[in-house]
Amino acid sequence: MTQPSGILMIDATFNDGILEICINRPESKNALNRAMYDRLTELFDEYGDNDSCVAIILYGAGGVFTAGADLKDFQQKREPGDSPAVRFLRSLSRAKPPVIAAVEGFAIGIGTTLLQHCDFVYATASTRCRLPFAALGLCPEGGSSLLLEQIVGRRKARDWLMTCRFFDGQEAHDAGYITELTDSGKTLEKARETAQALAKIPQNSLRATKEMLSGWHQPDLQKAFDNEVLMFAKCLATNATQDSIKQTGKV
Structure with missing residues (x-):
């Protein structure tokens, strides 16, 4: 059974227990805006705690994963508490089925940090990653103040x-940030192969394994999110940061 959803530039299909989510805004290099984050949160809330879902695949349209956050959103007044992006990241981090990312082209800002919460990440050697937060007058986000050091040292x-420099897929793989490198145009194929292999494993033991591997750091991760939200809001409110954002395209 297929359940298509072309809402808000996030496409989703659910077949044979595998949810595929495509970030589909190629004219903006798949930059994520508030409405797109809300849709992603809805999907991860629905399928992330759904016994019929055996795996979730996340990828971008047009050979690009995502150029990160749409900086126009950063120029709007921010309400207290979690932003739409943080709500999505919390939901992603709590997903019970394995999450698999197929990453090609650019993975900038949150496009890089969200990978910390994926169980498998496939990319090409030429994939371009960047964590530009400090250069924009901002601070680490996405749990990177806690998890990144645990993953890459x-x-x-x-x-x-x-x-805040660019680094490619080869460097990310060598650092342990990426599961495996594939040829260009093959990351989604590899992600699907992995999802199908995982579907053959008893789901109770697979989910128990993921819970044991990730559950121990959940309290600390949620605290890291809380701290990042406060620091990010303080940074975002400064004139210097707003000037940097206005002079920059997308993160």
């Missing part, structure tokens, strides 16, 4: 977060 985490 102290030195590499500081390098990526403080220099």
Whole structure:
């Protein structure tokens, strides 16, 4: 059974227990706006705690994963508490089925940090990643203040977060941030192969394994989200940050 959804530039299909989510805004390099975050949250809330869902695949249309947040949203008044992006990240981080990312082209800002919450990440050697927050006058987000160092180590985490430089898929793979490199145009195929393999494993033991691997850091992760939300809002409210954002395209 297929359940299509072309709402708000997020497309979703659910077949044979596998949910595929496509970020589909190619004219903006799949930059994510508030409405798109809300739709992603709805999908992860619905399928992330659904026993019929055996895997979730996330990818971008047009050979690009996502150029990150649409910075126009950062120029609007922010209400207290979680932003739409943080609500999505919390939902993603709590998903019970395995989450698989197929990453090609650019993965900028949240396009890189959301990968911390995926169980499998497939990318090409030429995939371009960047964590540009400090360069914009902002601070780490997406749980990266906690998880990034755990995944890639102290030195590499500081390098990526403080220099804000681009790094490619090969470097990310060598650092342990990516599961496996594939040829260009093959990441989604690999993600589907993995999802189908996972579907053959007893689901109670698969979910128990994921819970044991990720559950121990959930309290600390949620605290990290809380701290990042406060710091991000403080940074975003400064004139210097707003000037940097206006001079920049998308993160």
